[in-house]
Amino acid sequence: NAGVTQTPKFQVLKTGQSMTLQCAQDMNHNSMYWYRQDPGMGLRLIYYSASEGTTDKGEVPNGYNVSRLNKREFSLRLESAAPSQTSVYFCASSDRITGELFFGEGSRLTVL
Amino acid sequence: GENVEQHPSTLSVQEGDSAVIKCTYSDSASNYFPWYKQELGKRPQLIIDIRSNVGEKKDQRIAVTLNKTAKHFSLHITETQPEDSAVYFCAARVPDKLIFGTGTRLQVFP
Numbered sequence: 001n002a003g004v005t006q007t008p009k010f011q012v013l014k015t016g017q018s019m020t021l022q023c024a025q026d027m028n029h030n031s032m033y034w035y036r037q038d039p040g041m042g043l044r045l046i047y048y049s050a051s052e053g054t055t056d057k058g059e060v061p062n063g064y065n066v067s068r069l070n071k072r073e074f075s076l077r078l079e080s081a082a083p084s085q086t087s088v089y090f091c092a093s094s095d096r097i098t099g100e101l102f103f104g105e106g107s108r109l110t111v112l
Numbered sequence: 113g114e115n116v117e118q119h120p121s122t123l124s125v126q127e128g129d130s131a132v133i134k135c136t137y138s139d140s141a142s143n144y145f146p147w148y149k150q151e152l153g154k155r156p157q158l159i160i161d162i163r164s165n166v167g168e169k170k171d172q173r174i175a176v177t178l179n180k181t182a183k184h185f186s187l188h189i190t191e192t193q194p195e196d197s198a199v200y201f202c203a204a205r206v207p208d209k210l211i212f213g214t215g216t217r218l219q220v221f222p
Contacts, residue, residue: 033209033210041214043156045212050209090156099144099146099161099205101146101210104155106155
């Protein structure tokens with residue numbers, strides 16, 4: 001039982017490059033989330049998907065796009081990376097009844 | 113939208129003392145308030161949570177209190193130990209999404 005798996009764990013990009021962060025969960029959760037974590041700013045919600053087929057903006061969606069590919073997978077895309085997007089990205093999923101979030105291990109992204 | 117404020121940002125205590133972290137939220141529709149602990153380089157993990165129909169919940173050395181009228185909830189850790197050193201995040205849930213506070217770095221000195 002892997003829980004929430006996200007890839008890659010580390011990535012270095014140049015300004016303007018694009019990339020996709022992949023996330024998959026095996027807990028049959030309806031809801032999935034992407035957060036970014038920056039020093040002193042906590043975990044900020046980028047996008048979320050309350051159920052398969054739906055996505056919604058969170059607190060800081062600019063510069064990102066998401067795809068809920070199926071119930072298991074939720075990807076985050078940076079179309080044109082900027083240094084301000086240097087951060088640690090966490091994918092999470094939750095059961096809609098309990099509300100508990102289960103996080104992936106995180107992906108450290110550096111944009112030069 | 114929901115806004116969660118958390119204080120203090122850093123907290124240093126002596127081993128055996130108590131630690132209290134406080135959070136306020138803005139959206140009266142919030143109904144679920146979890147606390148997460150994040151150790152250095154690790155993912156956040158749930159340590160305790162409380163729902164809006166409960167005023168207090170305790171689990172061994174940790175407890176959480178909720179004041180819905182004041183839109184305020186707190187984490188209490190008693191008899192702190194060095195392994196309690198970590199960053200703690202509060203959060204509030206409005207339908208379908210969880211909004212986090214900015215975190216409290218707790219250091220417990222032996």
